[in-house]
Amino acid sequence: MGDAEAFTREFLPLYHPVPPARPGVCRICHSGPNDSEATGGPWATCASCKRTTENLYGHTEHVVPISLTAKDTQLYDIVVRKRDPAGRRKRSDFLAATVACFYRRHAACLQGLAGGPFTLVATIPSTRTERPIEAFHTMPQVVGKVGALARLHRPLLLEADDRLATVLAGRRSHRAAFRVRGDGLAGARVLLVDDLFVSGAHAQSAASRLIENGAAAVVVLVVARLINPASRDPYSARIWRESHDRPFSFDRCCVSDHQAATGAGRAS
Numbered sequence: 001m002g003d004a005e006a007f008t009r010e011f012l013p014l015y016h017p018v019p020p021a022r023p024g025v026c027r028i029c030h031s032g033p034n035d036s037e038a039t040g041g042p043w044a045t046c047a048s049c050k051r052t053t054e055n056l057y058g059h060t061e062h063v064v065p066i067s068l069t070a071k072d073t074q075l076y077d078i079v080v081r082k083r084d085p086a087g088r089r090k091r092s093d094f095l096a097a098t099v100a101c102f103y104r105r106h107a108a109c110l111q112g113l114a115g116g117p118f119t120l121v122a123t124i125p126s127t128r129t130e131r132p133i134e135a136f137h138t139m140p141q142v143v144g145k146v147g148a149l150a151r152l153h154r155p156l157l158l159e160a161d162d163r164l165a166t167v168l169a170g171r172r173s174h175r176a177a178f179r180v181r182g183d184g185l186a187g188a189r190v191l192l193v194d195d196l197f198v199s200g201a202h203a204q205s206a207a208s209r210l211i212e213n214g215a216a217a218v219v220v221l222v223v224a225r226l227i228n229p230a231s232r233d234p235y236s237a238r239i240w241r242e243s244h245d246r247p248f249s250f251d252r253c254c255v256s257d258h259q260a261a262t263g264a265g266r267a268s
Contacts, residue, residue, distance in 0.1 A: 004096070004097040004098075004100035004101045004104070005101060007089070007093065007094070007097035008094075008097045008098060008101050008250070010086075011085060011094065012248055013248075014067075014073075014074050014075045014078075014085075015066070015067040015075065015098075015248040016067050016068040016069065016075075016240075016243040016244065016248060017067075017068070017243050017246050017247075017248050017249075017252060018030050018064075018065045018066070018067065018068055018225060018243070018253070018254040019239055019242065019243070019254060019257070020254045020255070020257035020258030021254070021258050022258070023041060023042055024042045024235045024238070024239075025235070025239060026043075026044075026045050026046040026049055027044050027045060027061070028045055028046075028049040028053070028060075028061055028062075028063050028200070029046060029048070029049050029063050029065075029197060029200055029225060030063070030065055030068075030225055030239075030254055031046050031048070031225065031227050031235075031236060031239065032046065032227070032231060032233045032234070032235025032236035032237075032238070032239055033045060033046040033047070033233070033235060034046065034047045034233055035233070035234075042235060048171065048199045048200055049200055051171070051172065051173075051199075052171070052172070052173040052199055052200040052201050052203075052204045052205075053173070053200070053204055054173075055173075055175075056173055056175050056204060056205070056208040057175050057208050057209075057211060057212040058207070058208050058211035058212065059173075059204045059207055059208055059211075060192075060203070060204065060207040060211075060217075060218040060219065060220055062113040062114075062217075062218075062219040062220065063197060063200070063203065063220045063222065063225075064106075064109075064110060064113070064219065064220065064221050064222070064253065064254060064255055065197060065222045065223075065224060065225035065254070066098060066099070066102045066221070066222065066223050066224065066253075067098075067223065067224050067225070067248065068224065068225055068227050068239070068240065068243050069196075069224040069225070069226055069227070070226070070227055070228065070229055070240060071226070071228075075224055076224070076226070078091055078094060078095075079095075079195045079196050079223060079224050080196060082138075091138070092138055092141050092142055092145070093145070095138065095139075095142045095195060095223055096141075096142045096143075096145035096146055098223055099142060099143070099146050099149070099193065099221070099223065100145075100146045100147075100148070101250045102221075102250055102253070103146065103148055103149065103221070104148070105250055105251060105253075106253045106255065106256065107148065109253055109255040109256050109259075110191065110219050110221060110255070111189075112255070113217075113219045113255065114189040114190075114191070114217040114218075114219050115189060115216070115217050116189055117189065118152060118189050118190065118191045118219075119152065119187075119188045119189050119190070120152055120153075120154055120156065120185075120188050120189070120190045120191070120215075121143060121149045121150075121152040121153045121154070121190070121191045121192075121193060122153070122154060122155075122156040122157055122190055122191070122192050122193070122206075122210070123137070123139040123140050123142075123143060123153075123157070123192070123193050123194065124139070124157060124178075124192060124194045124202050124203060124206045125137060125157055125158060125159045125178065138195065139193060139194060139195060140153070140155065142193070142195075143193050149191070149193065152191075154181075154182075155181060156180055156181055156182075156185075156190070156210065157178045157179070157180065157181070157206055157209065157210075158178065158179045158180075158181055159177070159178060159179075161176065161177075164176060164177045165177075167201075168201045168202055168205060170201075171198070171199035171201050172201055173200070173201045173202075173204045173205040173208065174201075174205055175205065175208045175209065175212065176209075177202075177205035177206075177209070178205060178206050178209045179209070180209055180210065180213045183213075183214075185210060185213045185214040185215050186214035187214065187215075187216045188210075188214065188215045188216060189215070189216055189217045189219075190210050190215050190217070190218045190219070191219050191221055192206060192207065192210075192218055192219070192220045192221070193220075193221050193222075194220065194221075194222045194223075195222065195223045195224065196222060196223065196224050196225075196226060197220070197222040197224070197225045197226065198226045203220045203222070206218075207220065227239060227240055229241075
């Protein structure tokens with residue numbers, strides 16, 4: 001990617017800061033969890049993450065969104081509806097610049113979650129019921145434009161069975177939803193890169209398959225985490241409101257903010 005900093009500068013108003021994990025913010029996906037009937041306080045994880053991490057061989061605890069988004073926003077239009085940003089900017093260039101800017105500043109945060117430098121980078125295949133069939137899925141192109149990730153990128157994951165696409169579309173994960181191409185995953189630290197995190201069904205199914213095939217750690221980096229400000233839980237609207245009240249900066253991330261708040265480390 002060329003000058004990612006200059007590319008993203010004009011689009012900073014499109015991004016919204018992601019809160020660190022804390023009471024009222026899911027420790028996996030950074031959305032708003034439901035209340036615990038036992039304590040009246042929030043669960044550590046949201047109902048969606050609880051559902052999508054069950055009945056798998058393994059799952060990842062580490063999902064790092066770059067930005068929050070909601071429906072009917074320009075970022076959502078770019079990521080989901082595949083619209084190019086304003087001007088003559090290409091969508092793939094926008095996504096690549098976003099990932100490049102974030103990774104340049106927060107590679108140490110992500111590697112810390114993985115337990116060391118990444119040895120492989122992969123993307124999550126689209127499923128046919130979720131999105132239109134694409135001749136070339138966008139995210140491999142995006143990763144290929146980010147120099148720090150392109151050299152580690154491998155086409156590791158393939159969709160396993162079209163019938164399981166309906167399971168994922170129903171926001172349920174499945175350990176057989178994806179197949180792994182080749183071998184050589186023993187002890188691998190994998191960065192999974194995707195454009196949007198909704199329920200976690202795709203990300204956790206992919207992570208489970210990689211772990212089952214020998215990966216030692218999987219960290220998911222997503223451009224945007226979809227949040228519903230109109231949710232009945234008392235947390236999502238608050239998270240969205242706080243995100244609007246705080247200016248976005250690529251210098252901050254939900255991992256380093258959490259470490260700073262808990263004294264577990266310094267901001268990256």
